[in-house]
Amino acid sequence: MSTTSDAQSQLLGLVAYASLSAFEQTAAASAIAPQVEQKLVLGRLAAQRFTHLGRLEATLAAAGGDVTRAMAPFVTPVDGFNHHTRPEDWAQALVKLCVVGGLVADFAAEVAPHLDEASRDILLGSIDDGELAAEPGRMLSGALAAEPEAAGRLAMYARRLLGEALSQAQRVCAAQPVLTEQLTGRAGQGGEDLAAIGDLMARLAGHHAARLAEIGLA
């Protein structure tokens, strides 16, 4: 029971810090968007992501938790990911929003079946971008149409994003065994299941490759 609740609070902390990071990255894309219409859309998406964070904070507080403490274990890996994958221009910022958004959605779909209903609702609710979900992809298509010769460079950047994401995810798995057992459906079984983690990462990488091919960045 205490294990479940630890894992739940850790999941909330992970999703909260990921939401904060998503907010910052989306706002940064808004700041370099070439058109005011794009700024308005990305700004709305960023603000919405911050709202998710507020809800997670309230959920944690209601359970006697604290969002800052819950997020603490995830600051170094998430910041490390952002530090090593800083977008250099507008097109890269869009690729990053699309790639990370896709990875997060795939990850959530993978782990959702292993979660209790409350955790599942929190996770899926926090990554739901609603009607704005397709906007970064639409903007990326526009940027690629305007500058098709950028595709090779952007495809390389997308591969770097995946590599860095998986390497930071492994770091989290190693440091947070209780959370990891929960996410891989092995709660209470003890020990690291490297095979389950490896399988999950391989599936995420496969989805990522398919998504890039669809965007035209294979």
Added chain:
Amino acid sequence: MSTTSDAQSQLLGLVAYASLSAFEQTAAASAIAPQVEQKLVLGRLAAQRFTHLGRLEATLAAAGGDVTRAMAPFVTPVDGFNHHTRPEDWAQALVKLCVVGGLVADFAAEVAPHLDEASRDILLGSIDDGELAAEPGRMLSGALAAEPEAAGRLAMYARRLLGEALSQAQRVCAAQPVLTEQLTGRAGQGGEDLAAIGDLMARLAGHHAARLAEIGLA
């Protein structure tokens, strides 16, 4: 009548684009904040500033206007200001938030008496940061206490912020005579009143200097 309504729509456009810029700058400060608690506070402030923009958008739409068109005349000067005053670190980001927040509040207080009630409410409501208003100043005090030797460098940056703000404001005045007449209380009198503009800018510069002295950046 058409002049008043033009001026009102221009004022809405100016405040809207300034809110969008404030959102972006505050989110950028959140992204480089050293502590997670600071990220949460600045993120909340940024999201709140985007909410103001949404309200301005709705007000414009209700009057048959369009926020993107209304903001258009202010994109170049506001972006120019941001381009020439890009903060290089956390302390500069805080100085920029404090200086710009102060200038905006002083500007609003100066022009509010010349506005009709609806415009005044929109302007003052859009810059009201509520309980978060004092946070950037508090963080700046903390940053200065931790690194007092930065004061000279930051004072120079603050002077650059003022100079760039006034130079872009003059650009707006020259390009938007109807709005300028409204803001200086000379609506319908025609012609540029360079003296009134000059007086206003001198008063803003005076308030700015007093504020910097108070922060310890004189």
